[in-house]
Amino acid sequence: MKKLILSAAIVLGSLTTMSAQEQTEKSTPAAETNTTEQATPATPTYTEIKLEEVPAAVTEALKKAYPEAVLNKASVNEKKEYQLAVKVGDKEGALYADETGKWIQK
Structure with a gap:
């Protein structure tokens, strides 16, 4: 057993x-x-758009945050995130914002 x-x-x-x-x-x-x-x-792909196509909320946020900035180019991705090529004085750079004008850190 x-x-x-x-x-x-x-x-x-x-x-x-x-x-x-x-x-x-x-x-x-x-x-x-x-x-x-x-x-x-995956890195989002940005498509260049006309400056007139940038939402007013984004351009107002840019004017408020950087009054001296000149917007040279704008691009958007499928998430409606905007890439802005700007020039402030003699410096150039890129800023990122969503469609409501909220800044995105990249």
Whole structure:
């Protein structure tokens, strides 16, 4: 009787171990895929637009924050985020804002 119980315990233990290995093997590729996707985020593509197409909220925010700034170029992406090429004095740079005129750090 002792041998029967011991044999049953060994068989059940080995089945549990095999099941755990199968679950680990199935979940590993998905975990690797998620880390790869997070490591390389997609950069948004900006499309150049006419200066007249920039929302009034964005141009007003620019005038308020940088009264001396001259807007040279404007671009927008699919998220309605605007990239503004501006010149202040002899310095040039890019500013980013959403369609409501809120500044975005990039």
